[in-house]
Amino acid sequence: MAAAGGQGSEVRVWGESDVLVVSAPLPGVLRVRLMPEARANSLGFPRAPVKQSFAVRPDLPGGLSLNAADLDDELLVIGGGLSFRLDRVSGAWQVLTGSGASARVLVSAPVWSGEAPTQRPALDAERFNLRRSRLSLEAPEGAAFLGFGERVGPIDKRGMHLTFWNTDCFPHHTETDPLYVSVPFTTVLHEGRAHGVFVDESWRMEVDVARAHPQEVRWASAGPELDVYVLSGPRPADVLRRYADLTGYAPMPPLWALGAGQSRWGYRSAEDLRAVIQGYRDRNLPLDSVYVDIDYMDAYKVWTVQRANFPDLRAFVREAGAQGVKLVPIIDPGVKVEAGYDVYEEAARGDHLVRTARGDVLVGEVWPDPAVFPDFTRPEVVNWWAGRHRFFADMGIQGQWNDMNEPACFSLREPRETEGKTLPYDARHGNRSHLEVHNAYANGMSEASRAGYAKFSPQVRPWILTRAGYAGIQRHATVWTGDNTATWSHLSLSLPMIQGLGLSGIPFAGADVGGFGGDTTGELLARWYQAAVGYAFLRNHSALGTADQEPWRFGDTFTDVIRAALELRYRLLPHLYTLAQAATRTALPVMRPLALHWPADEDAVREDTQYLLGEGLMVAPVLRAGHRRRLVYLPAGRWAEVFNLSEFGAVHAGEQHVVANAPLHTLPMYLRAGEAIPVTEPAPHTTSARWERLSWLVHAGRDGFIGQLFEDAGDGPAGGRLTRLVGERQGARLVIRREAEGDTPSFEQREALHILGLSHVREVQGAASFAYEDGVLRLTLPARWQSVTLHLEEEDDDEALPGDLLPID
Secondary structure: OOEEEEOOOOEEEEOOOOEEEEEEEEOOEEEEEEEOOHHHHOOOOOOOOOOOOOOOOOOOOOOOOOEEEEEOOEEEEEEOOEEEEEEOOOOOEEEEEOOOOOOEEEEEEOOOOOOOOOOOOOOOOOOOOOOOEEEEEEOOOOOEEEEEEOOOOOOEOOOEEEEEOOOOOOOOOOOOOOOOEEEEEEEEEEOOEEEEEEEOOOOOEEEEEOOOOOOEEEEEEOOOOEEEEEEOOOOHHHHHHHHHHHHOOOOOOOHHHHOEEEEEOOOOOHHHHHHHHHHHHHOOOOOOEEEEOHHHOEOOEOOOOOOOOOOOHHHHHHHHHHOOOEEEEEEOOOEEOOOOOHHHHHHHHOOOEOEOOOOOEOOEEOOOOOEEOEOOOOHHHHHHHHHOOHHHHOOOOOEEEEOOOOOOOOEEOOOOOOOOOOOOOOOEEOOEEHHHHHHHHHHHHHHHHHHHHHHHOOOOOOEEEEOOEEOOHHHOOEEEOOOOEOOHHHHHHHHHHHHHHHOOOOOOEEOEEOOOEOOOOHHHHHHHHHHHHHOOOEEEOOOOOOOOOOOOOOOHHHHHHHHHHHHHHHHOHHHHHHHHHHHHHHOOOOEEOHHHOOOOOHHHHOOOOOEEEOOOEEEOOOOOOOOOEEEEEEOOOEEEEEEOOOEEEEEEEOOEEEEEEOOOOOOOEEEEOOEEEEEOOOOOOOOOEOOOEEEEEEEOOOOEEEEEEEEEOOOOOOOOEEEEEEEEEEOOEEEEEEEEEEOOOOOOOEEEEEEEOOOOEEEEEOOOEEEEEOOEEEEEEOOOOOEEEEEEOOOOOOOOOOOOOOOOO
16 A cells, blocks of 8 residues: 545545545444455546445435544544554554544454455356455454344354345255345444444355354455445444444334235135135234235236236225225236337336346346346336336235345346346346346335335335345335245244344344245144244245145134234234334334343343344244243343233243243243333224223333333324333332323323232322232323322332233233
8 A cells, every 4th residue: 555645534545456445424434445456447546436335325414524644654544433544564454443542443354455266166257256356354252243134044143154146045944045135234242342344235245254264254245346334333233223324224114014914825816815804804813914926917917917806906905905904915026028018118118127248138037928127226217117106006005015026037038147046147237237236136126116105105104025135125125034934943043034134224024924835734833923923024925835824724723822922913013113113213123132132141142042022022932843841041130921911920030041831822921120011902903003002011120110102193104102101219119100202193092000020019199090919010090191109018129920910901
């Protein structure tokens, strides 16, 4: 490195062939653009070319001011609360918190370029250098690496080799890599502190997470540079927030999308869907949505309806809506080549299609054959596709399911080199190759969907579900984990996969309940519904040719267990909806791994068979066939058994494993001392997120407790009321206050408190009525109450609770 330059918000360093650019786009975020062999790759050397990111927010403000200083053979750059140190001789660099004696190293790169590519058989044709740019970062002993998008395996990805190349993979297995969603972002936990590394490259890329070289994380990209963002902590929550500040926050989902959904590839007619809805209603099973797969289309042509089996889709949408059920149709990107078909004709006329390397329109096969592919990397194509959504909006449809958008392609008219069932590396998206934009293809498709509903249905919150995506996809869509299978291993796998997506900046994610491929069983389906109580969205989905897996297909015993799980889900909706609203502000996922809140606890960091809803409600589902008990890890604190939210038992000290007895009808759950969660009554379907009957389940700690509730119409424009329930201990008194901000139209609300962890209560002031039974204080509250004071018999020791208590009203 020989020279440096820059102005204000950017410092550029270059040598004979390489360029490095440092900037600070946000507080706590430092960006390091590494461009090896830039002289050969850029006519503007040593200037850095403008980079278009598919991930970074388009409205990101200008970068922060930097201070740079030359220190002998070292360059020091300070900005955004972080510092960058570069050894001019070796090219080694570090990013640190602060710049003084107390500065702590976050990222250390001994060498950032100059390593010769390693040839890979079969895929390394002369035209493609799949490991063109490389970067090694130190991996300290004991550090855990979380996230990286959609991945199988444990929640800590140390010791794995991962590929970023969105892949239509059916069936995938517990060792399959890559899958559908590529997010090159990891949260690193070391000695109880967190920082993040985001490599913003949509090019095909690989990362070896201390596998081949146990003390290094090695990135290798097919692109000409590596665009690295280092995000400071010190908590994992801080890293997620900074990542969302950079790439965007998820929008608020409609309430109905958090209810139960039913889907199947094979519902061939409106009559099939009517029968499904009636099956739910006849058996008192909650249901809010039915998903319809490719069978509704005319010859698999997108934006069409097969009229013989769906004679009046608009009328069916109204009919289902009258029963509280929304219709969610599938849409694929493949457009059938057919003269007179308006979607194809518009796409061809507007030059909206992906082309081959020699300039012809690329023709392949998906469900339609032949098929062509919109180029969603161009804004004009996104706008055109958004305009097609009037077709659904005019029918009253409020959400859709974007599938096959890796993009999947079964075959090509002219065979070319591909990796998996997709487009060839050298296909052209404007002036960019598919090798560069493949991973980001789905982002533009989902962006178009959200824009289309915003234009044609501005009064609703659209619900967009996507199978594929790249960093930033959370701005546009919710992700599901693709084509899983009806096996116990895939039930277990769903938890670390969803938690890993949450740690990758995607707070809303779920998996197909019951499994998509293969035949499920009654026990597996029942246990899966229990595990899915805390999925961000809940959908039963199965493949054509598999056994039917609607909840009533396996006899009354299993139907009863599934009904109880669904009713538990609907009772939890006030809490889940509050967590969803919090995700739009904090980026914290709905389903949270223990590592998010206990990063210094090694047992918590590596626990991925249970999860948190918020910070204090633990869910520990049974994940193995025939098991009627399981081991549960409880982090620091005190945890009360609240199985099924109605069977209250002992209080356990934290930082230990306990055994939970869990017969088929039981979902083990634990509430941490100091926490309060809002719940309601089960219902056939959602209506409004203004809860007419509301109960708070409280575990009072030594200092009191706190809980939150968000309420609004459940759909439509943002707004609403955030209520905080605060309990403060003052000796033998517990003062409970209800604090609200924002507004929601006045409505009659019946409210109750159910408090665990208190000894006998001597007096209650401010409640309409109260009763203390079997260790639970139950209070009925007057309308528009503001505070309640409890006078306790003595100081509580919070040691134990009896079992077999009365359920919450």
